[in-house]
Amino acid sequence: MTVQENAPKAVILLSGGLDSSTVLAIAKAQGYACYCLSLDYHQRHNVELLAAQRVAKALGAQAHKTVQLDLSLFGGSALTDNAIAVPEYETQGIPVTYVPARNTIMLSLALAWAEVLQSRDIFIGVNALDYSGYPDCRGEYVSAFQQMANLATKAAVEGQTITVHAPLIDMTKAEIIRAGHALGLNYGLTVSCYQADSRGAACGVCDSCRFRKSGFVQAGLADPTRYRDAEKLI
């Protein structure tokens, strides 16, 4: 896929997981020149950052930056504090894998880069159906961020309004997978597991694995995920 000259620039938040990789494929298909932004927040599953690199390269991103920001400084999440275990099969409430203000921090960084790039578009892969109930994955949150962003920057004050696109917000995991598949995305490049090992092999039992696995089943598509212990699968 090539990018047309004068294509509008978009900043894509890319974790290297299934959702954000699909968002990159969607933005690309919509004709944006894609500037991918990843966050190394000292997450437990930092192998996802290698996945982000692979995906950005495979989809021909214009640029890919990884910001270093150690959120373990604050703690308060199983993803940034090794003393808190990643739960299996969480069923109710917001689980301990929630990272305080993570999407707000990531969108803020995307806003900074968008302003410097003179881009009017930010893409984020949040999804409010097959997800873990994180508050910063809801449509009303995304709208409120956009409203704030349009008061926050010099670019916005000068009339360059920002749109925060969340194309997956109302899609099921199966619909997301079908959309990415239709765009030729190889999900074997992506890593979703909260406790993926250093080679990117998934645990198969955390929330993120569970949503991903059942998404492939419901989409009726082969699951290319590498699991490290097939016997532990649901």
Add this chain to the structure above:
Amino acid sequence: MTVQENAPKAVILLSGGLDSSTVLAIAKAQGYACYCLSLDYHQRHNVELLAAQRVAKALGAQAHKTVQLDLSLFGGSALTDNAIAVPEYETQGIPVTYVPARNTIMLSLALAWAEVLQSRDIFIGVNALDYSGYPDCRGEYVSAFQQMANLATKAAVEGQTITVHAPLIDMTKAEIIRAGHALGLNYGLTVSCYQADSRGAACGVCDSCRFRKSGFVQAGLADPTRYRDAEKLI
């Protein structure tokens, strides 16, 4: 000043400059246990971070954290790109010392820490009178951030609403200085200059120096700022 047991916790964004140091003094006087947060964004004037340490210590903060986040990765500001000079006596428009989305990034980090601390209060020293026209220093921006923050976190969803306090928003620089002075704040500890040298001595000619200097004159108080070249003063 001692903090009462069971005092409510507040996160204070503390740059080490005149405004944020005054805000810390105000929050302390209001009875908050103060958790100070500074950002090392590879700013040109990073000596302000030493000032932040001095001020946090002098005012008996409960804790002081400095987050490392290299905003020179994005560039686009005289404060993060050494190729862009800090202007003297900027008179119109938003000057090149504006750092894209800086306050949004800092408030997002404060929001993360507040959630982990179970704090409901964030303080920021923005000011919309004697300032450089930065969009993220206006009251409507602060309100929009607060509205977004109250949709962003697990704590907010569970009813722990966040208030973003901007006590200086409508004060002149002279009023700010008088307020801090009345609370016993030693402004000699603070550094405002955008191009302060490694010892914290100020240039006397950048926007930030100009506002500070004229604030002391208007307040009728002695200016304890150390200037490195007295002849260059306005």
